[in-house]
Amino acid sequence: MDNASARNMWGDYxxxxxxxxxxxAPKTIHFCDNEKDANECLDLVxxxxxxxxxxxxxxxxxxxxxxxxxxxxxxxxxxDGKAKCIVKxxxxxxxxxxxxxxxxxxxxxxxxxxxxxxxxxxxxxxxRELSEFNREPRESMIVVCQEFEKxxx
Numbered sequence: 001m002d003n004a005s006a007r008n009m010w011g012d013y014x015x016x017x018x019x020x021x022x023x024x025a026p027k028t029i030h031f032c033d034n035e036k037d038a039n040e041c042l043d044l045v046x047x048x049x050x051x052x053x054x055x056x057x058x059x060x061x062x063x064x065x066x067x068x069x070x071x072x073x074x075x076x077x078x079x080d081g082k083a084k085c086i087v088k089x090x091x092x093x094x095x096x097x098x099x100x101x102x103x104x105x106x107x108x109x110x111x112x113x114x115x116x117x118x119x120x121x122x123x124x125x126x127x128r129e130l131s132e133f134n135r136e137p138r139e140s141m142i143v144v145c146q147e148f149e150k151x152x153x
Contacts, residue, residue: 003028006075009083013152026073026086033128035079041110042078045150046085050109056126057094057142062133068092068146087148097122098139107147 001007006028014021031041031053044050060067072089097119105118126137 001025001028001075003075003077003081003083005081005083006077009075009086009152010073013086016152020073023071023073026075028075028077028081028083030077030079030081033125038079042076042084044109045076045087046153048150050107051149052104052107052109052145052147054100054108054122054143054145056129056137057144058135059126059129060144062130062135067144073151074148084153085150086152088151089146089148091145091147093145094142095145096140097126097137097143100143100145104145 001010006026010026030038032038041050041053055065057067068089069092070089074087074089075083076085076087077083100115100118102115105115106113108118110121111117122143123137126141130137
């Protein structure tokens with residue numbers, strides 16, 4: 001873990017949760033690709049509103065990142081890299097974008113929590129994310145629906 005703030009938070013978590021002492025060190029992330037959205041999404045997690053995130057499978061593959069799995073921990077930071085909380089993955093489902101439903105959009109907790117808002121903002125994000133690889137999102141592309149619970153703040 002390169003981020004000292006995240007390393008310290010993980011250490012504080014382990015002090016209280018010895019059962020996780022042999023778990024791989026968590027990945028450190030901030031949400032989104034801009035400061036405003038990253039900090040808004042973090043705030044939603046801190047308020048227990050946001051309980052899911054949805055990277056594109058293609059984006060993960062192009063960046064050579066591994067698929068999340070149940071039991072994975074993530075240290076969530078603000079845009080500036082300051083660790084704010086730890087979440088634990090509770091579910092991972094691969095779904096085509098067109099099959100995302102209202103229930104899942106509510107778990108993401110963003111905007112008005114509607115499916116229409118989810119589709120609009122995620123389409124815009126996937127467009128930016130994939131453009132650096134000269135790719136474009138499609139309704140049929142696979143979305144990694146990663147649900148989590150906040151376990152430490």
